[in-house]
Amino acid sequence: MNSDTLGMPxxxxxxxxxxxxxxxLAGCAxxxxxxxxxQMAPLPPQPICSIAVLPFANDSDYLMADAIASKVFAxxxxxxxxxxxxxxGDIQRAYRxxxxxxxxxxxxxxxxxIGGRLNTxxxxxxSVLEMREDRGDHGSINPFMVLELAIRDGSSGEVxxxxxxxxxxxxxxxxxxxxxxxxVTGLSRQMADEIITLWFRKGLVPCNL
Amino acid sequence: MxxxxxxxCCWLWVAVAQAASVAVFPLQELGEGRNxxxxxxxxxxxxxxxxxxxxxxxxxxxxxxxxxNRIRTLGHLESYHISRARTDLGAxxxxxxxxxxxxxxxxxxxxLTLNLIRTSDARTVWTHVGCVSTSEERxxxxxxxxxxxxxxxxxLLAEFKQEWPHHLLRTVQAGGSSVLLDMARVEPRQxxxxxxxxxxxRLRELWTGNYQPQVSFEVDxxxxxxxxxxxxxxxxxNWPAQExxxxxxxxxxxxxxxxxxxxxxxLGDYRVDGSAPVVAMELRGxxxxxxxxxxxxxxxxxxxxxxxxxxxxxRLAFYAESGNLIGDMEGEGSLPEQFVxxxxxxxxxxxxxRYRIVLNVWDLAGNPARAEHWLGLNRSLPKVxxxxxxxxxxxxxxxxxxxxxxxxxxxxxxxTREGKLIVRREGQELPVSVALGGADLDDLQGFVFAxxxxxxxxxxxxxELLPALVQxxxxxxxxxxxxxxxxxxxxxx
Numbered sequence: 001m002n003s004d005t006l007g008m009p010x011x012x013x014x015x016x017x018x019x020x021x022x023x024x025l026a027g028c029a030x031x032x033x034x035x036x037x038x039q040m041a042p043l044p045p046q047p048i049c050s051i052a053v054l055p056f057a058n059d060s061d062y063l064m065a066d067a068i069a070s071k072v073f074a075x076x077x078x079x080x081x082x083x084x085x086x087x088x089g090d091i092q093r094a095y096r097x098x099x100x101x102x103x104x105x106x107x108x109x110x111x112x113x114i115g116g117r118l119n120t121x122x123x124x125x126x127s128v129l130e131m132r133e134d135r136g137d138h139g140s141i142n143p144f145m146v147l148e149l150a151i152r153d154g155s156s157g158e159v160x161x162x163x164x165x166x167x168x169x170x171x172x173x174x175x176x177x178x179x180x181x182x183x184v185t186g187l188s189r190q191m192a193d194e195i196i197t198l199w200f201r202k203g204l205v206p207c208n209l
Numbered sequence: 210m211x212x213x214x215x216x217x218c219c220w221l222w223v224a225v226a227q228a229a230s231v232a233v234f235p236l237q238e239l240g241e242g243r244n245x246x247x248x249x250x251x252x253x254x255x256x257x258x259x260x261x262x263x264x265x266x267x268x269x270x271x272x273x274x275x276x277x278n279r280i281r282t283l284g285h286l287e288s289y290h291i292s293r294a295r296t297d298l299g300a301x302x303x304x305x306x307x308x309x310x311x312x313x314x315x316x317x318x319x320x321l322t323l324n325l326i327r328t329s330d331a332r333t334v335w336t337h338v339g340c341v342s343t344s345e346e347r348x349x350x351x352x353x354x355x356x357x358x359x360x361x362x363x364x365l366l367a368e369f370k371q372e373w374p375h376h377l378l379r380t381v382q383a384g385g386s387s388v389l390l391d392m393a394r395v396e397p398r399q400x401x402x403x404x405x406x407x408x409x410x411r412l413r414e415l416w417t418g419n420y421q422p423q424v425s426f427e428v429d430x431x432x433x434x435x436x437x438x439x440x441x442x443x444x445x446x447n448w449p450a451q452e453x454x455x456x457x458x459x460x461x462x463x464x465x466x467x468x469x470x471x472x473x474x475x476l477g478d479y480r481v482d483g484s485a486p487v488v489a490m491e492l493r494g495x496x497x498x499x500x501x502x503x504x505x506x507x508x509x510x511x512x513x514x515x516x517x518x519x520x521x522x523x524r525l526a527f528y529a530e531s532g533n534l535i536g537d538m539e540g541e542g543s544l545p546e547q548f549v550x551x552x553x554x555x556x557x558x559x560x561x562x563r564y565r566i567v568l569n570v571w572d573l574a575g576n577p578a579r580a581e582h583w584l585g586l587n588r589s590l591p592k593v594x595x596x597x598x599x600x601x602x603x604x605x606x607x608x609x610x611x612x613x614x615x616x617x618x619x620x621x622x623x624x625t626r627e628g629k630l631i632v633r634r635e636g637q638e639l640p641v642s643v644a645l646g647g648a649d650l651d652d653l654q655g656f657v658f659a660x661x662x663x664x665x666x667x668x669x670x671x672x673e674l675l676p677a678l679v680q681x682x683x684x685x686x687x688x689x690x691x692x693x694x695x696x697x698x699x700x701x702x
Contacts, residue, residue: 064239068309071284071322075336078324085333087326088285102243133315140344141316185309185320185340 035165035195037202043122043160044153049207050120052086052154053077055095057105060146062131062184066103069128069147072188073195077124080196081206086118094118111157122160123152131184136170142180143187144168149195151204163198165191229301229378230264232271232294236321237284238308246283247308250321250362254304257370263378266298270468274298277420277467283307285324288331295328296388296414297465299472302327302334302378309340311358318342319361325374335374339365388463388472389413392443395459395477399573402452402483410435410461410476411443420467427460427473435461450481457481482574487515490568490580493547496662498614501563503585505663510548512568512580520544521573527554528565535559544570552586561587587614590667591659593639595674597650604650606675609640614661623655623671631655 053074058066071088078085094114100106105125106114115123129146136142144167151161167190169181181187200206233255238247251268258265274280274297278290284307286294294300302325309320318341325335341361343354355361392411400406408426416422425432426446435444444461451457458478464471493509495502502508510525523544526537535554550566552559567581592612598605610616620635621643631653634643645653655671 063241064243064309067239067243067307068320071307071309072338075322075324075338078333079336087288087291087331087333089282089287089290092282092285093287135315136344138344139316141318141342180344182316182342182344183310183318183320183340185322185338186342186345188309189338189340 034167035163035191035198037161037163037198039161039202041153041158041160043151043203046205047207048121048205049084050086050118050154051077051081051083051122051124052091052114052118052120053088053124054091054106054114054126055102056126056128058103058131059127059129060131062128062133065128065131065145065184068184069131069145069188069192070126072185073124073126073149073192076189076192077196080193080200081204083207086120090118108157111152112155115152115154115157118154120154122154123157125150125152130166133184134168136180136182140180141182142169143182143184145184145187145191147191147195151199161199161202163195165195167191167194230266230299231258231302231304231325231378232266232274232298232300233258233268233304234271234275234286234306235268235283236306236308237282238311240311244281244283247311250308253362253366254306254323254369257366258373261370261373261375266300267469270298270470273467286326291326291328291331297416297420297470298468299388299470300328313358316343317356317358317361319358319365321365321369323369325377334377337369337372339368341365341368388461388474390461390474390476393461393474393476395479397479398477399480399482399575400450401574401576402450402454402481404450404575405447406450406479407445407447408459408476409443409445410474411440412463413442415442420465423464423466425462426476427462428457432462450479452481452483454481454483480574482572482576484516485576486518486520486570486572486578488568488570488578488580489513489515490566490582492582492584495584496614498585498662501583501585503587503614503663504552505586505588505665507549507551508584510550510566510568510582511546512544512548512570514544514570519573521571521575523571524569526567526569527559528567530563530565535564552588559586561585561589587663588665589614590665591616591619591661593619593657593659593667593669593674595657595671597675598642604645606643606645607640608643608657610659612661614663614665617660617662617664619657619659621655621657621671623653625649626652626654 053070056066056070074085077083094117098106098110098113100110111123126147126149129148131145134142134144146166149163150159152159167187169187172190173180181190233251235246235248236251237243238245255265255268274294278293280290284305286303286305291303294303304323304325306321306323309322311319320340323337324333326332327334341364343356355364390410391413392409394409396407424435424444426435429451433446433448435446437444456478459476461474461476462471463474491511491513492502493511495504495508520543522539522541524537524539525548527535529535564584564586565581566584567579570578589612591610591614594609594611596607598607608621616637616639618637619639622633623631623645625631632643632645634641653671656668657671657674658668660666
């Protein structure tokens with residue numbers, strides 16, 4: 001191909017190519033920055049085995065976004081770390097005892113009580129900031145989710161780590177339509193895996209019991 | 210061929226016996242609300258597990274369990290209910306899950322999260338997140354693409370089947386029952402046919418009201434009723450032992466009709482034994498006299514079990530000829546190697562006479578056996594008689610034995626007063642005649658010694674044995690005394 005045929009000088013073509021590469025790299029870099037993690041305080045001393053994943057809050061308009069995200073996240077955390085996860089039924093009972101309504105989040109005082117009753121080292125709370133199903137190519141679904149999680153101390157309820165994550169299904173597209181994620185459950189699983197991988201990289205250790 | 214068939218059957222039995230049962234709880238379906246159930250997919254999951262040779266608690270039974278325990282929420286369980294699933298349903302694992310999404314439009318999609326929870330410690334041991342949509346299942350040529358929820362469900366089930374943790378469920382204790390016992394008792398452990406057997410078992414769990422299980426004892430294919438004690442968890446029962454010898458395992462059969470569930474808990478076993486032991490006695494240190502064993506100092510009684518079997522107790526008793534008990538001893542367990550009787554009774558030294566020794570033994574089942582022996586006790590000394598005969602100037606002593614016990618040895622020695630030996634004779638048998646020649650009877654001294662076969666010994670002075678030797682001397686002395694008196698009287702007179 002001759003650059004003259006495009007009606008622009010050779011240097012301009014080179015500039016455009018460089019910009020294209022920079023943009024692609026910037027896009028990749030932007031994608032790799034997520035999930036974002038911030039550490040307020042160190043984790044309790046290892047080993048950590050007992051963890052309770054509390055019901056997430058739903059700040060999105062998607063019905064049951066909290067239930068989907070929290071159940072998927074708890075399953076993936078158990079699968080990856082073999083923790084002694086508190087049974088969801090026991091957590092629900094503690095919520096009932098404290099009269100915390102479904103969809104409501106416990107305050108710090110209630111978190112302390114819950115942590116004490118469930119006897120866990122860590123509490124994981126979360127909030128689905130956004131969940132929706134956009135229309136993708138060929139009538140498919142392109143799910144989108146924004147999730148914010150916090151690792152809290154089991155006894156004090158204080159936030160130790162926070163993690164922010166945002167994804168949409170089309171970000172995982174590889175060739176043609178393959179690789180894309182088309183379900184909110186699948187996107188929740190993918191995002192949970194990415195968050196857990198980050199946590200392990202940052203110092204959370206799987207339980208060997 | 211038959212061998213391989215038997216091996217295959219054994220392998221299949223082991224495979225089934227080692228698999229742990231799973232209770233599949235109704236799946237929660239997140240739709241408009243949080244408490245919808247998807248029973249169709251629940252039953253499909255249970256069917257998939259059953260096809261994989263896993264014992265699965267029937268879904269209807271699980272529903273009855275939920276109703277009994279007032280479980281109103283889906284998708285999760287409290288630890289308490291997980292534990293109850295173990296005791297009530299006998300489930301080693303429970304499978305709970307949520308259908309996170311299921312919609313036909315704008316495109317069919319299905320999402321599922323599953324948690325497999327071990328009931329022994331209420332710990333989640335396996336999780337699965339499955340999701341599928343028609344867009345994700347598109348193929349290059351578009352052939353065989355699923356277009357409906359039903360098609361997606363088949364894909365999801367295949368994925369579930371592939372990831373199911375078979376290894377976890379096969380490592381559970383083989384054949385173990387989920388019913389825990391605090392106490393189990395089967396008494397006696399050995400008994401005779403027809404004797405009464407008692408059994409008792411206390412369950413750790415307490416069922417109340419309508420959930421009280423039906424409990425019975427099962428032995429050899431027969432069931433016997435169990436009576437519930439006041440504490441609400443102890444069951445007792447009794448029944449006659451079988452007529453045939455053998456070992457019989459006892460199971461506690463617990464049935465929950467509402468759950469179509471039954472559990473068999475082994476309690477122990479007992480042995481029915483109707484064969485008596487065979488015992489004999491051997492006597493040592495006795496002499497056979499006139500066909501009867503006789504002793505004088507001690508006799509060793511050696512008991513022998515002709516058919517060896519463990520004994521529970523024994524008794525050795527001694528009876529006089531009249532039938533009166535003169536002494537006995539008893540013990541538990543095995544017989545001593547030997548008993549030694551020194552002829553003593555419970556009131557002291559036993560008199561000479563005939564005695565009956567009776568040995569009774571009982572095996573562990575209580576079957577008795579008996580052996581008896583007559584025995585003579587003879588401590589009397591040999592009885593030797595002697596007579597003095599005179600033939601012209603010569604004398605002769607005739608010795609004879611008048612006792613019942615044969616002599617073993619005898620000896621007679623006679624001396625003069627100065628110590629000169631006149632005669633010495635010895636032998637084993639009596640009577641015998643001993644010639645004394647023309648010895649002076651006034652000077653005669655000596656003894657007769659005799660020992661019988663029992664060891665009783667006699668040594669007797671010859672002057673005691675032959676009063677005739679003493680009488681002439683005594684007569685002379687009396688005559689001499691009378692003569693002195695007479696002379697003195699005459700002198701005085």
